[in-house]
Amino acid sequence: TSNTSKAKTKGQGAATSVSIQLDKDDFKQAVIRNLHRTLGTDENKANKHAWWKATSAAMQELVFERLRTTQKTHYLNDTRAVHYFSAEFLMGRLLSNNMHNFELFDTAKRALKELGVDLVDMLEEEPDMALGNGGLGRLAACFIDSLATMEFPAIGYGIHYEHGLFRQEIRNGAQIERPDSWRDYGNPWEICRPESIQQISLYGYVETKYDEDGKIHKEWHPGSIVTGVPWDIPIVGYGGKTVNVLRLWQSQSSEYFNWDVFNAGGYVDAQRENVESETISKVLYPNDETEAGKELRLIQQYFFSACSLKDIIRRYKRVHGDDWSRFAEQVVIQLNDTHPAIAIPELMRILVDRAELSWNVAWEICTQTFAYTNHTLLPEALEKWPVRMIGKILPRHLEIIYEINHRFMAEVDAKWPGNNEIKAKLSIIEESNEKMVRMGNLSVVGSFAVNGVAEIHSALVKSQLFPEFNELYPGKLTNVTNGITPRRWLKACNPSLSALITKKIGGDWILNLDKLDDLSAFASNKTFQNQFMKVKQQNKLALAEEIKKLTGIIVDPKAIFDIQIKRLHEYKRQHLNLLHILALYRRLLQDPDYDMHPRVFIFGAKAAPGYALAKTIIYAINVVADKINNDSRVNEKLKVVFLPNYRVSLAEKMIPAADVSQQISTAGKEASGTGNMKLALNGAITIGTLDGANIEIAEEVGEDNIFIFGLTVDEVNETLSAGYNPYDYYYSNEELKATIDWLDSDYFTPGNPHALSSLKHSLLEGGDPYLVLADFEDYCKANLALDLAYRDKSKWAKMAILNTAKMGKFTSDRSIKDYVERIWKLDSCQVK
Numbered sequence: 001t002s003n004t005s006k007a008k009t010k011g012q013g014a015a016t017s018v019s020i021q022l023d024k025d026d027f028k029q030a031v032i033r034n035l036h037r038t039l040g041t042d043e044n045k046a047n048k049h050a051w052w053k054a055t056s057a058a059m060q061e062l063v064f065e066r067l068r069t070t071q072k073t074h075y076l077n078d079t080r081a082v083h084y085f086s087a088e089f090l091m092g093r094l095l096s097n098n099m100h101n102f103e104l105f106d107t108a109k110r111a112l113k114e115l116g117v118d119l120v121d122m123l124e125e126e127p128d129m130a131l132g133n134g135g136l137g138r139l140a141a142c143f144i145d146s147l148a149t150m151e152f153p154a155i156g157y158g159i160h161y162e163h164g165l166f167r168q169e170i171r172n173g174a175q176i177e178r179p180d181s182w183r184d185y186g187n188p189w190e191i192c193r194p195e196s197i198q199q200i201s202l203y204g205y206v207e208t209k210y211d212e213d214g215k216i217h218k219e220w221h222p223g224s225i226v227t228g229v230p231w232d233i234p235i236v237g238y239g240g241k242t243v244n245v246l247r248l249w250q251s252q253s254s255e256y257f258n259w260d261v262f263n264a265g266g267y268v269d270a271q272r273e274n275v276e277s278e279t280i281s282k283v284l285y286p287n288d289e290t291e292a293g294k295e296l297r298l299i300q301q302y303f304f305s306a307c308s309l310k311d312i313i314r315r316y317k318r319v320h321g322d323d324w325s326r327f328a329e330q331v332v333i334q335l336n337d338t339h340p341a342i343a344i345p346e347l348m349r350i351l352v353d354r355a356e357l358s359w360n361v362a363w364e365i366c367t368q369t370f371a372y373t374n375h376t377l378l379p380e381a382l383e384k385w386p387v388r389m390i391g392k393i394l395p396r397h398l399e400i401i402y403e404i405n406h407r408f409m410a411e412v413d414a415k416w417p418g419n420n421e422i423k424a425k426l427s428i429i430e431e432s433n434e435k436m437v438r439m440g441n442l443s444v445v446g447s448f449a450v451n452g453v454a455e456i457h458s459a460l461v462k463s464q465l466f467p468e469f470n471e472l473y474p475g476k477l478t479n480v481t482n483g484i485t486p487r488r489w490l491k492a493c494n495p496s497l498s499a500l501i502t503k504k505i506g507g508d509w510i511l512n513l514d515k516l517d518d519l520s521a522f523a524s525n526k527t528f529q530n531q532f533m534k535v536k537q538q539n540k541l542a543l544a545e546e547i548k549k550l551t552g553i554i555v556d557p558k559a560i561f562d563i564q565i566k567r568l569h570e571y572k573r574q575h576l577n578l579l580h581i582l583a584l585y586r587r588l589l590q591d592p593d594y595d596m597h598p599r600v601f602i603f604g605a606k607a608a609p610g611y612a613l614a615k616t617i618i619y620a621i622n623v624v625a626d627k628i629n630n631d632s633r634v635n636e637k638l639k640v641v642f643l644p645n646y647r648v649s650l651a652e653k654m655i656p657a658a659d660v661s662q663q664i665s666t667a668g669k670e671a672s673g674t675g676n677m678k679l680a681l682n683g684a685i686t687i688g689t690l691d692g693a694n695i696e697i698a699e700e701v702g703e704d705n706i707f708i709f710g711l712t713v714d715e716v717n718e719t720l721s722a723g724y725n726p727y728d729y730y731y732s733n734e735e736l737k738a739t740i741d742w743l744d745s746d747y748f749t750p751g752n753p754h755a756l757s758s759l760k761h762s763l764l765e766g767g768d769p770y771l772v773l774a775d776f777e778d779y780c781k782a783n784l785a786l787d788l789a790y791r792d793k794s795k796w797a798k799m800a801i802l803n804t805a806k807m808g809k810f811t812s813d814r815s816i817k818d819y820v821e822r823i824w825k826l827d828s829c830q831v832k
């Protein structure tokens with residue numbers, strides 16, 4: 001069942017020609033037809049929302065046509081396909097993306113203009129599809145864009161959350177969470193597929209039966225049955241040839257009444273403890289990189305993994321019947337983190353209990369089917385489930401996990417005879433007070449490939465997280481550096497820069513981002529520098545307008561636009577940025593002539609609702625912003641903006657306007673980062689640590705075109721093992737001490753002197769686990785160098801151009817090519 005032997009890659013499949021021929025008048029007709037027939041309104045009555053829906057419906061006609069052709073082609077070719085299992089897909093808006101990928105954006109714009117509608121303004125009607133938290137979910141969205149663009153047979157599988165990530169409001173400086181309702185007025189992109197519903201089981205008990213030969217057979221008598229309803233979102237590849245599917249499962253109760261459970265102890269009582277079926281897909285857990293350990297979360301994971309597996313098997317059986325021998329040749333499943341790892345014992349259950357394959361045959365199929373991506377080393381994000389909880393919800397799976405572990409422990413013993421320490425460390429079961437199932441260990445054991453998401457991160461996965469696994473399974477652990485789709489993150493979000501680039505070097509960069517390197521030849525050309533920076537200036541002007549609209553704050557578009565956008569986390573160190581802002585503020589107060597280029601610090605970040613310190617940091621940024629922005633002594637030179645409700649569609653407005661990209665995590669903590677790539681692609685200069693993909697960005701752009709500061713991974717480890725004491729830095733740096741103490745006065749929170757003291761506490765008594773104080777001085781120096789560099793207009797323009805020019809490596813097309821050639825072994829499939 002080896003999947004590595006026969007398939008070979010044909011490389012990047014997508015052709016460059018437009019496949020959809022539609023002119024302006026056709027488009028107009030399509031919109032009007034849909035206004036009449038789909039919306040039941042007309043040109044005179046239609047409001048913006050109706051126009052948006054009619055335009056989406058017009059696009060959807062084209063999308064469905066290609067979707068149908070793609071599915072037929074894939075079916076007829078019976079090709080091997082990748083199945084990307086992810087609890088999160090952070091899609092953002094789809095209308096403008098689909099227009100761009102069909103190369104119809106300009107046509108649509110002209111058509112709508114003639115109908116009296118401004119397209120760009122109308123696009124704001126679309127709610128973001130925010131079915132993810134941050135980087136992990138957005139990565140999945142970029143990957144499925146690249147898969148469709150490169151014409152690989154692929155399907156994304158996830159959860160059809162009724163409510164995506166919460167909407168953030170800021171009230172008196174503090175974060176308030178409001179429910180997200182992205183489907184309230186209908187979503188034009190999804191299509192319900194009731195013909196493909198699945199049913200999955202939960203709870204109940206396992207019966208052990210013996211047949212005539214004394215062979216053991218296990219039968220799971222479930223306590224309840226849940227229905228999964230699939231919703232398909234078409235994923236349009238660039239060029240419009242392949243349209244793949246993102247299939248999201250919605251839970252529904254089934255009328256099923258389980259007599260086994262009723263007889264075994266009373267249905268009503270058992271039912272009360274169970275999670276109601278409809279609740280399963282209600283809401284996305286808003287925790288990023290922390291594991292909540294909630295029963296409902298485990299059920300969500302099992303629900304979508306089991307529905308998806310059944311869907312895959314149904315499709316496989318249609319062609320291959322009961323012949324399982326070709327399963328792993330046809331199917332590869334990528335586990336996006338451990339969230340879908342329960343799929344491993346689920347496939348074992350199907351193969352052993354249902355298909356009645358022997359354990360060894362089943363295990364061979366299983367371990368040739370799954371591959372696993374790790375996205376973090378943070379211990380609080382590594383999923384563990386109480387044995388007791390799995391035993392209650394999935395009693396048969398718990399038995400299977402124990403059996404997997406039993407056989408695995410024998411393997412470990414063969415390799416390290418009698419070494420109980422290694423056994424305890426590698427065991428899928430953690431023998432703690434409350435026994436736990438380690439989902440990371442299960443994923444490594446049950447997969448044929450495990451990857452980290454940037455070179456340094458993958459090296460740390462091998463050396464720190466899974467060193468013994470790396471010895472036991474040489475070659476299994478590998479790296480695939482993350483990437484971003486240049487369609488959304490340059491072509492669509494930054495039309496002026498895209499047009500300038502295409503004018504200069506042609507349009508091949510859209511499908512071959514390495515082509516951007518042709519811009520390097522013009523990096524020192526004064527005319528091109530002026531053109532490049534003029535675009536940046538226009539984008540800054542547009543963001544300044546947006547800032548005014550959203551916050552009332554007036555910012556100077558001539559100032560340096562310095563942007564930090566990402567989830568709020570201590571390891572990402574928004575508070576290091578804040579301490580530096582306070583240092584600048586203090587310098588300006590002490591010396592009104594303090595020489596600095598005017599600078600606007602712009603933040604966007606959501607905090608997990610239960611993460612108190614992260615919320616305090618948001619509050620701190622807002623109260624400091626309020627003080628500084630209203631202090632006429634400094635606000636000509638310094639402004640601070642916190643833009644509420646950071647999300648994909650806001651990122652698309654901020655990124656093109658950035659001069660500076662803040663990527664300042666503690667070295668070793670940010671697995672990769674992808675915002676760093678988006679910002680550099682749009683000509684922002686990174687100030688950052690040698691962490692995650694920053695290291696590879698620095699390699700590409702060269703040390704002259706990035707501001708690197710701070711401790712390296714090795715230095716962080718040395719500093720910590722030498723007994724790090726933040727007070728040493730606090731007492732030896734007068735400015736650092738003053739800024740930290742400032743936070744603990746009532747200067748920023750009048751009448752409430754201790755509102756921010758938890759922040760100070762975490763940095764001092766709390767031991768400063770993310771080494772903010774240790775990196776502060778070097779960070780200030782790097783900021784000084786940056787400020788000086790910006791004053792040399794030509795030098796800065798050259799740096800900015802080179803950042804754009806050198807981002808070729810970071811297209812998600814390259815990441816997908818890596819996965820395809822080294823892990824998935826797929827052939828592309830041209831759709832005619």
Ligand code: GPK
Pocket residue numbers: 133134135136137139288289290337375376381453482670671672673674692
């Ligand atoms: C990692 F573990 C996790 C998680 O739960 N959520 C999440 O967004 C991010 N991530 C990493 O923090 C980023 O460094 C990385 O670029 C991104 O995943 C995609 O790999």
